[in-house]
Amino acid sequence: MSANSENPVTGYIDHHLTNFEVGEGFWALHVDTLITSFVLGILFAGTFWLAARKATAGVPGSWQNFVEMVLEFIDGLVKESFHAKSNLIAPLALTIFIWVFLMNFMDLVPIDWLPTLAYALGFEYFKVVPPTNMNTTFGLSIGVFLLIIFYSLKFKGGLGYLKELLGHPFGLWFFPANLALNIIETLAKPISLSLRLFGNLYAAELIFVLLATMTLGVTAPELFSSAGNIAMFVGQVFLTTLWAIFHILVVPLQAFIFMILTIIYLSMASETDH
Amino acid sequence: MSINVTMIGQLIAFAIFVWFTKAFVWPPLAQAMREREQRIADGLAASERGAEELEKARADYEQTMAEARQKASEILAQANKRSNEMIEEAREEARREGERLVEQARSEINQELARARQSLREEVAGIAAAGAGRILKREIDAGTHKSLIEDLVAEI
Numbered sequence: 001m002s003a004n005s006e007n008p009v010t011g012y013i014d015h016h017l018t019n020f021e022v023g024e025g026f027w028a029l030h031v032d033t034l035i036t037s038f039v040l041g042i043l044f045a046g047t048f049w050l051a052a053r054k055a056t057a058g059v060p061g062s063w064q065n066f067v068e069m070v071l072e073f074i075d076g077l078v079k080e081s082f083h084a085k086s087n088l089i090a091p092l093a094l095t096i097f098i099w100v101f102l103m104n105f106m107d108l109v110p111i112d113w114l115p116t117l118a119y120a121l122g123f124e125y126f127k128v129v130p131p132t133n134m135n136t137t138f139g140l141s142i143g144v145f146l147l148i149i150f151y152s153l154k155f156k157g158g159l160g161y162l163k164e165l166l167g168h169p170f171g172l173w174f175f176p177a178n179l180a181l182n183i184i185e186t187l188a189k190p191i192s193l194s195l196r197l198f199g200n201l202y203a204a205e206l207i208f209v210l211l212a213t214m215t216l217g218v219t220a221p222e223l224f225s226s227a228g229n230i231a232m233f234v235g236q237v238f239l240t241t242l243w244a245i246f247h248i249l250v251v252p253l254q255a256f257i258f259m260i261l262t263i264i265y266l267s268m269a270s271e272t273d274h
Numbered sequence: 275m276s277i278n279v280t281m282i283g284q285l286i287a288f289a290i291f292v293w294f295t296k297a298f299v300w301p302p303l304a305q306a307m308r309e310r311e312q313r314i315a316d317g318l319a320a321s322e323r324g325a326e327e328l329e330k331a332r333a334d335y336e337q338t339m340a341e342a343r344q345k346a347s348e349i350l351a352q353a354n355k356r357s358n359e360m361i362e363e364a365r366e367e368a369r370r371e372g373e374r375l376v377e378q379a380r381s382e383i384n385q386e387l388a389r390a391r392q393s394l395r396e397e398v399a400g401i402a403a404a405g406a407g408r409i410l411k412r413e414i415d416a417g418t419h420k421s422l423i424e425d426l427v428a429e430i
Binding site: 023025028033037052056058060064067068072088092094133139 | 276277278279280281282283284285287288289290291292294295296298299300301302303304305306307309310313
């Protein structure tokens with residue numbers, strides 16, 4: 001970070017947008033992203049498993065009640081849009097919804113807390129929000145993409161899927177155009193899924209970072225020493241609060257969109273009659 | 275911001291969490307929810323059945339009560355009739371008994387009267403015979419004058 005010495009603001013922003021990387025080139029691992037997302041995944045799986053392990057048909061406890069509420073919500077969505085028979089779709093949707101929600105939620109944790117803690121533990125960089133790393137969003141959407149291919153083959157058969165790729169939407173004589181269109185359409189699904197989530201979260205994170213630079217480098221005694229500093233501080237608190245409140249909407253919404261589009265893509269893949 | 279092997283790591287983590295959810299989280303919860311649904315449905319059906327049975331029991335009870343009431347009033351009416359009859363019978367019997375007693379007393383009185391009359395006659399005949407004897411200063415032979423005395427007795 002050469003910018004660090006020249007301009008503290010650019011240095012701060014760069015620092016927040018850099019992953020803790022181990023390795024070189026393609027074989028590099030973003031350890032911060034992996035740790036955060038894995039811990040959150042364990043949090044999701046563990047707490048939900050706790051409810052499942054003690055699941056009773058009698059009067060449910062408050063945690064089981066909450067989990068059942070989420071399950072019922074997702075089950076309703078899946079039953080509405082996915083008509084083929086599969087017992088993978090609903091758990092898949094649940095995993096995506098809660099996991100992505102938790103990962104998005106890291107955006108609402110005050111921006112310097114976790115990086116500072118990580119720095120104390122020896123991580124020079126620590127980018128907290130996994131969906132602001134394209135590796136996360138593409139990791140998820142490629143999983144969905146593989147399932148789309150798998151479901152297409154499973155429900156349409158190899159020949160049926162090939163016929164659809166070649167003979168749709170213009171009829172079999174235009175098969176090169178059809179194939180091109182279908183390949184673009186199929187590839188567009190995971191790309192749009194991952195870029196939408198990445199873009200929303202990256203932009204949100206960037207705005208939090210920018211708002212944080214408003215009083216960067218100002219020490220506590222200096223904060224109230226001039227009218228300009230006071231105005232900056234009040235403005236920062238106001239804008240950050242406003243953005244966080246707005247973000248409360250964005251966090252579950254993006255998780256929901258990722259989940260519902262996954263369900264819809266898979267239901268399209270499993271529909272046999274066009 | 276480069277794509278690297280982290281993506282593969284995230285894909286694997288994703289697969290593991292989906293598998294875990296599918297294997298250990300979703301089925302028991304779905305099962306519990308289905309069971310509870312069944313239980314609630316059963317409970318509702320049972321309560322409906324209970325209400326129906328209650329209604330039936332009430333109808334039964336009312337019918338039985340009506341029958342019992344009717345039977346009771348029948349029995350009461352019969353008892354009244356019977357008691358009236360008994361009173362009537364007793365009155366009749368008492369009347370007959372009274373009449374019989376009166377009749378018996380009357381015949382006894384008559385017998386007694388006849389007997390008294392007879393003995394009085396005989397006594398008067400004796401007194402008359404004695405009186406006549408005393409008047410005639412001689413003994414009237416009862417044997418010889420028997421017919422005479424009897425005539426006399428009949429005359430009194």
